[in-house]
Amino acid sequence: MSLSARRRAVFAVLILALTAALAVALTLGSVRLPVAGVVHSLLTAAGIPSSAPALTPAGEIILWTIRFPRVLLAAVLGGGLAVVGAVLQTVFRNPIADAGLLGVSTGAALGAVVAVHLGLTATTFLALPAAAFTGSVLAIAAVYVLAHLARRASLEGLLLTGVAVSALTSAATSTVLVATEEYRVKAILFWLAGGLDGRSWTHLALAAAVILPAALLLTLLARPLDVLSLGDEEAASLGLHVNGARLLLLGLTAAIVGAGTAVAGSVPFVGLVAPHALRPLVGPLSRHLLPAAFLGGALLVVMADLAARTVNPAFDLPLGSLTALVGAPYFLVALRGIEDRG
Amino acid sequence: MSAIVEARGLTVQRGAREVLHGIDLDVAAGEALALVGPNAAGKSTLLRALTGLLRTSGGTVAVGGRPLRSWSRDGLARKLALVTSEDEAVSPLTVRERVAIGRYPYTGPFLPLRPADHAAIAHALAMTGIAALAERRVGTLSAGERQLAAVARGLAQEPQVLLLDEPAAHLDIGHQLALFRVLDEIRATGVAILAVVHDLQRASDWADRLVLVAEGRIAASGPPREVLASPAAAAIFAVRIEEHAVPGRTAPLYSFREGS
Numbered sequence: 042m043s044l045s046a047r048r049r050a051v052f053a054v055l056i057l058a059l060t061a062a063l064a065v066a067l068t069l070g071s072v073r074l075p076v077a078g079v080v081h082s083l084l085t086a087a088g089i090p091s092s093a094p095a096l097t098p099a100g101e102i103i104l105w106t107i108r109f110p111r112v113l114l115a116a117v118l119g120g121g122l123a124v125v126g127a128v129l130q131t132v133f134r135n136p137i138a139d140a141g142l143l144g145v146s147t148g149a150a151l152g153a154v155v156a157v158h159l160g161l162t163a164t165t166f167l168a169l170p171a172a173a174f175t176g177s178v179l180a181i182a183a184v185y186v187l188a189h190l191a192r193r194a195s196l197e198g199l200l201l202t203g204v205a206v207s208a209l210t211s212a213a214t215s216t217v218l219v220a221t222e223e224y225r226v227k228a229i230l231f232w233l234a235g236g237l238d239g240r241s242w243t244h245l246a247l248a249a250a251v252i253l254p255a256a257l258l259l260t261l262l263a264r265p266l267d268v269l270s271l272g273d274e275e276a277a278s279l280g281l282h283v284n285g286a287r288l289l290l291l292g293l294t295a296a297i298v299g300a301g302t303a304v305a306g307s308v309p310f311v312g313l314v315a316p317h318a319l320r321p322l323v324g325p326l327s328r329h330l331l332p333a334a335f336l337g338g339a340l341l342v343v344m345a346d347l348a349a350r351t352v353n354p355a356f357d358l359p360l361g362s363l364t365a366l367v368g369a370p371y372f373l374v375a376l377r378g379i380e381d382r383g
Numbered sequence: 384m385s386a387i388v389e390a391r392g393l394t395v396q397r398g399a400r401e402v403l404h405g406i407d408l409d410v411a412a413g414e415a416l417a418l419v420g421p422n423a424a425g426k427s428t429l430l431r432a433l434t435g436l437l438r439t440s441g442g443t444v445a446v447g448g449r450p451l452r453s454w455s456r457d458g459l460a461r462k463l464a465l466v467t468s469e470d471e472a473v474s475p476l477t478v479r480e481r482v483a484i485g486r487y488p489y490t491g492p493f494l495p496l497r498p499a500d501h502a503a504i505a506h507a508l509a510m511t512g513i514a515a516l517a518e519r520r521v522g523t524l525s526a527g528e529r530q531l532a533a534v535a536r537g538l539a540q541e542p543q544v545l546l547l548d549e550p551a552a553h554l555d556i557g558h559q560l561a562l563f564r565v566l567d568e569i570r571a572t573g574v575a576i577l578a579v580v581h582d583l584q585r586a587s588d589w590a591d592r593l594v595l596v597a598e599g600r601i602a603a604s605g606p607p608r609e610v611l612a613s614p615a616a617a618a619i620f621a622v623r624i625e626e627h628a629v630p631g632r633t634a635p636l637y638s639f640r641e642g643s
Contacts, residue, residue, distance in 0.1 A: 045519075265492045273472065277436055278465040278542070279487045280457035325475040372525055 088360030123338020126312025152176020170303035235306035235361025251300035263327035310368025392442030460488035485539030527558025
């Protein structure tokens, strides 16, 4: 099979699998909704008359106020995080680059912890996502400004500065955590573990308003991204404004991670696993890899969230721990592959 | 013949240190020019200064009769193509995708590849003799094939001058000969080539003109025989250079001995 035929097949499978996963995720949960009822409710909402049996009023409420925003948020979040992983791996020419690298995730965590510590979350709706988003944007801005001040806007300079800023924000997070009253720590822990429990249409709107346009823009910037992957010197000699392009690409990834972390906490490994699994199937060119990664990441997190809320009947498992449970072993196996080839 | 690239009094600083001091250099259409000189003489720096990758601290560079700084980035990339010997083993792209990147100065960030782009890519693959490898991944190629792919990327830019930084480094003799044959064929199409070459025999066989660079200055410039026979060449490399005429061979062979 030629590469382009295989690519089309992979996209078809991803779209079908994601559609099926979304459908299953809408019906399963602590309350199982009949498939026919869900179909009826969806058709009716779309203005299409349906003869299928309707859901109970309680079922309608579960479907529309609880399950729908949660499932869609899982898809948007997973897609966004996978695109970020694919972009960072290309920019840094490193198959294990991810959002933790530039201090974006740790910055978001610090913002959230500070908001909880100050008690803002109890008084102001959406204070936590706003603070997390602010934290991630400040962190990446700090990385960029510090790297420039030290005249290290190069790849290595950004990476090293990112590691330093990450360590700094993590230390600050621990310090604030220790100083926080005990009854608030639980809220922080819940958020740090990552999860989509109780997320509303408002959360979805907030995340989607940032993640979808940013992911689309990154896909449109696929060619400069590929040029950048060949090294700064070659990119510059081909007429690319290297520092400007990198700033734009990193800024967009920071916006996605910031928005995602703001509404769902930390959901690790999605950005590593999805691009890594799909790169051999669709090829490394960003205009193929980024859309494939979006679909793959969405599929991964929708499934992970479904598992998080159905595996254990007593309480939801943390989503972030689940993606790590699946992602870390996958990654260890994949690492061996990378070393064998290298 | 008018010069495509003209450098006058070019100086470059790295930090507080001046590494190129007042370089004058012309590159004419279709010319084969070899930059030779000891390690750290400033040859690679000169290539990067001529292509606008390094900021110059004095003097002027004109490309096509216009000052370097008046060119747009992509406009310059359509005139000059720089190919360095950066290790490309990690690139997961196929050869065709890799060569297609050379069309970036024409397509910019958003335009799709058009028929003219596909034609330039096909021409570059054919000139370098790697059309059969087009669908292979660059990482699976031999060092010689990778270097040809890098040259093909430069050709896809359809430049007037191809600048090469040690194109034959790490290549075995068979691949070296193949590479320089390809360079000759490229030159026959009117593209000037400015290459940093370490092997003086190879440089004298291949180039129209040698430019000997030492400590950031041009010490000698001219036909290979004149430059290699100059006292400057012997002094700079600290070797004795002996020329041997070989019947049936137009260019002389050289032997080198330590000490001057």
